[in-house]
Amino acid sequence: MPGVSSGGGGGGVGTAVSSPPRPFRPSRYVPVSAATTFLVGSTSLFFCFTCPWLSDSVSSVVPVYIAVIFIFTLANFCMATFMDPGIFPRAEEDEDKEDDFRAPLYKTVEIKAIQVRMKWCSTCRFYRPPRCSHCSVCDNCVEDFDHHCPWVNNCIGRRNYRYFFLFLLSLTTHIIDVFSFGLVYVLNHRQQLDTPHAAVTMAVMCVAGLFFVPVAGLTGFHIVLVARGRTTNEQVTGKFRGGVNPFNKGCSKNISHILCRAQAPRYTGRPYMHQKMEVQPPFLRPSLTEAQLEAKILDNGIQNDRHSTRSKSSLDQMESQSADAEAPPPPKPDLRYSGLPPADTEESSLLTEAPPTPSMFKYRPPYSSPGRNHSALSHSNKMIRGESLDSPCPSILKSSRQPSYRSEPSSLDGVTLVGGGVGVRRGGGERGEGSGGPGGAAGGVLGGVSGHSLTGRSYTSYPSSLVLSAAGSRSSSLRSAQTAHNPLATLQSEGTTDTSYKSLANQTPRNGSLSYDSLLTPSESPEFESAAHELSPQKPPGPFPSSAKAGQPKLVSPSSPLKGYTSPFLSAQIAQQREGQLLQGSATFSSPHRAYLRAVSPPPPTSPRPPEAQHLLQYGQDLSSRALRNTSSLSSSPGARSLEPPISPPPRGLSLSKSTAYTGETGSQYKLRPTGGGTMVVGGEVGGGHQAPQSTFRPVLANHTISKPAGGVKKVTGVGGTTYEISV
């Protein structure tokens, strides 16, 4: 019986060494004690009262056979009860410290061409591997989690599922044996039913008969599960109801996988042997070629504060590099993404396999091969950077705002620092703690798209900067976006309502660029918008000439209802004056988002729908989940409201809701590639342009609003020590 026990958090038998001690709850031991009593007691009575006659009358093999079966049952019962099911130890602090405020709730990996979502476990501080689940009773993440069984008072997971399954089989056999031989005895003692032996035998038969029905039912259920290669958890949550199970290897392989696989090792309670390694400088260094050095320098631009090296020429160089394997230098305003030097933190390296990440998506058609990730990542990074360069590039180049340009990465860093305290990303996300409040909510809403793709260093402070800079934004679009967000929140089964900080972080970079005030002239707005179009993945590098974009399909038409989006770069007055143009210009500013958004949904004419639908869905999932996760203690509607003032919801809010709904329908967490329906839904909802994926962005952008704090100047400190004042 899938024991979804609510008997409190008493320490289980398989408790990890690393988990904190829990109070002793005797109620947890009642079922296992009862099961043990019935099993041992009934069998003992049977041996005492029935077996002597059986050995005499039928055969002496009978008691031996029953004893063997009973011992086998007992051994499996003990193994299922006392064996560590595969508990993951809590992750160390170092593992996720870079992910704080930035990490999405979900990361997606591709297993045999099927998208599988990995959820962040706030208790254990890591992204749960596929098939892993957190047991609330034991308060541990268990590998290949099947269920928590109250009858053995233990989780059933990878390590002990075999013993549990064999226990069920042997117990069913044992019950059948006891009942049958008891019946034989009773049938042969019909005239002596008043003797104690017969009475006891009949009592044992009653117990056996009583337990036979549920035990046999459970055994049959697990036989089906083993044949299908599913866990109880997957079966009852309907993960594969409408989809394909990536873990299904075929019936015989599934069975051999369960029964014949090597005993998996335990992760907790291992004898830890400290590595006594002498690590003393001087350290050897690999010899670097010139190109490598150059690439390295450019890569580390943000951290090394080499903003001064970025100039028009470097921009051109970056563009030309877009086809190279080297990642372009950290770009400009929306550079947050680009800022992510291929710095592979735990998150980014994981994300390289995540299809939803727009950057990855663009250049890596199949996300299956990790070997390709490196170049793909650099490509995608390049693209992101190139894209981010696109929109501001024309005006930046025109205005020759090198200082501002230079400062952007710093602003990114600065934002990171400032925003560090705004909201705890997942810290309380799942539990609804979220200290981020409005800032966190805003960040969460927007962060979904861009945030989870790359190292989130620059994401962190987004919420704060957005809050500061978005004071005067129109909130109406936000509200509409928020309402779109609500279904997301409700659909989220995890029930997290935190907003994703990554979305906030995406917009953060803009904060530091005061130069954008002058950049956003009416004449330039269309360029920005056209530049924004340039951000779609298909556009080859070389996006600067805005005129070239004129001929391209406008993903966001000037007339699109981009209401209320105000670039944080603009001063309040300019924003007010140029509201209409800003809407379009904001499209470019939101390019980081859009870069990702577009990455996820490449121009329809040329790209196949299913992949983009798939990624859109996953992306939407990530966004929605992240947004929901980060909206700490807010329910869906309050969360939406809290999102209003500071930030607009993720550009994909609408698409997210639809994609989530679509996913919800299937009841499956796993998305297949050819889910064109999702795209259709998304596109249709937006009211369809010919380019459904892009069309989804219109309302998104329309809803993209940044509210600004009333007047004042916000100081953002960059990593390099640079301080920028954002006029609001």
Added chain:
Amino acid sequence: MAETHSLQDFQRPAVSSKVFIQRDYSSGTICKFQTKFPSELESRLDKQQFEETIQTLNNLYAEAEKLGGSSYLEGCLACLTAYTVFLCMETHYEKVLKKIARYIKDQNEKIYAPRGLLLTDPIERGLRVVEITIFEDRNIGSAR
């Protein structure tokens, strides 16, 4: 700061950062780590060395999880002895884990420690990540 303390010269240098090599789930839930070369190590380690290390680890884990004759026999023996054999005998997986631990120690001694890096056995992290600790290179004077 390090120069003012002579003891620093005899102590392990400060940890600069940590790189986490994630699991590669593209082939399912078998234990396999990504061979993608992290950028933080670019200045410290050759790509080929890193990939070779990870690939060897992957091969060792594949050997541990192999559904072969030895694991099957082990299971049968365990069944027959009511699993008491686990009290005296080491499972196949554990044997390979010991082999992996020896390999990692060897790699650390030969390749990683001289470069200011330290591999952590992934079993300590529940086989979820390979943790590479990057130590600060005081000679250069900047944390990497």
